[in-house]
Amino acid sequence: MSLTENAPSIAIVGVTGAVGQEFLSVLSDRNFPYRSLKLLASKRSAGKEITYEDKTYVVEELTDQSFKDVDIALFSAGGSISKKFGPVAVEDGAIVVDNSSAFRMDEGVPLVVPEVNPEAMEHIKIGSGKGALIANPNCSTIICLMAATPLHRHAKVKRMVVSTYQAASGAGAAAMEELELQTREVLEGKEPTCKIFRQQYAFNLFSHNAPVLSNGYNEEEMKLVKETRKIWNDKDVKVTATCIRVPVMRAHAESVNLQFENPLDEDKARDILKNAPGVVVIDDRADNHFPTPLEVSNKDAVAVGRIRRDVSQDGDYGLDIFVCGDQIRKGAALNAVQIAEMLLK
């Protein structure tokens, strides 16, 4: 970060979590200009010291009084905290970039992937004295749409079938620790400790732990369905998703089948993706080298590969692709910081 007079004052809510920590790292990497930085967390974490860019900060307890003189507040402390303190921050004139699902589907709250729909937040101006909420989409949605949108712009996606391979990080730092602990236990022949997840995660996989709704989809899957429609501003696009947790640490993968309204062959699709901002194409058939979670971990770009004409569809109206993206980075912290950067423009 670069300390700059006239730059915004920043608050981070949930700084001790996996995404909160990544906010700091991304702000630093991108040399984000700021006037002051406030680190907020629950009472339990208040008082902890965090050294960041050669300065030591004391984590403050999040209260109703936390947002006086805050220009941009990056929230990642869960939906209930966002619901309670998001409106308080807005009331105090802050622009809240919220990583939770609390406000995503609210009318009037832009749901933004900067490479995809920057126009949705055009009306929100920093320094206007008027607070506002901007929602960060769900990680699976961001990663999927980073790859699907450039193709959608060219050939219009009619229907999309997504199967996810989601990492532990999506359930937070404690889930990553549990995966590691369980793996050690299983290798030692012990019963695995199940606290965050109700079942063995090590060397196993399971349907996403989000609650299952009456239509049989879990909340994670319906986020992909609904958020895609909102971000693309296309209420007719058809999406189905099956979300699965796999024993991977911090990057998600997604198998995406696309049906298009207009023809798009795989070579053109590959060209489009090679030129898409924030996307790298890893698609070496001869070398059997395609995106993996490990290869994108701690990286900004979403990787796309396995780009091929779908043999189950006629002509050039279908593609299969495989996408990997760092869940904590582009799936959460980076996307939020990019939103904040757009406010500076």
Next chain:
Amino acid sequence: MSLTENAPSIAIVGVTGAVGQEFLSVLSDRNFPYRSLKLLASKRSAGKEITYEDKTYVVEELTDQSFKDVDIALFSAGGSISKKFGPVAVEDGAIVVDNSSAFRMDEGVPLVVPEVNPEAMEHIKIGSGKGALIANPNCSTIICLMAATPLHRHAKVKRMVVSTYQAASGAGAAAMEELELQTREVLEGKEPTCKIFRQQYAFNLFSHNAPVLSNGYNEEEMKLVKETRKIWNDKDVKVTATCIRVPVMRAHAESVNLQFENPLDEDKARDILKNAPGVVVIDDRADNHFPTPLEVSNKDAVAVGRIRRDVSQDGDYGLDIFVCGDQIRKGAALNAVQIAEMLLK
């Protein structure tokens, strides 16, 4: 197994491999009647002793002379061994149940899942003195079709989009050992040993290691496409697949999106699956309990859950399901032994 005069003489080719070992276990579990048992493997393994049902066998080297007086030969030693020795066994009058892909797509060779298309092997009779080849489908195909076929019979599948979550076992016992070794290494902060797979498998996943064809699909995926058509005897059914290896030990999972010609609602689908042979339904939405690889490991039945109306399709013409099956058991050894059992009828 039960030693019975007049029962067939059995040979197992590749007895020291993961599937070979499972052949023995399944034959024992199912009390398969036999007159004699011959354990065959490569020269390297010849001479090893295997104690099985209180009797010690010496593994014999597989040669052109191995199949004199063999009625049923269960092969699982890779495609090149099957190609070389399968015809030799047939020539000597044996019925070969081959787990490799060597003959699967050959016209005249039945490709059989006993619950799905037993009629394909009706013309093959044991004791006729005439040898024959019967192919065991690929593990992913078997597991998928165990769930999809009962629904297909009711509403006719038009198109199927499959994404797999495949275990280490599909690449053999050495791959399972490598996953375990790599996991220990990664947990100790060491570089993972990559011998079977070219990249880190522990806490990672990657596109299936089968060679990639000119259409961009890998061989594993095209097996699902082509074998489904052959097993269903329906050259028009449209299938696409994305096959991914996940760090799970021995059972595969598959996310399957189905488009039907005729309507089929999810309740009816659940009923159909509950009554399907070799299938168990695990579909508890309230408890978020669905099939997992761990829960089906070492089990015979294929588990199906997440049965729901596909929100991306109109009316009751689409379903999403999630399927798990033990790759070594129903995906290989059990299916082959069931084929052998049908020969006894």
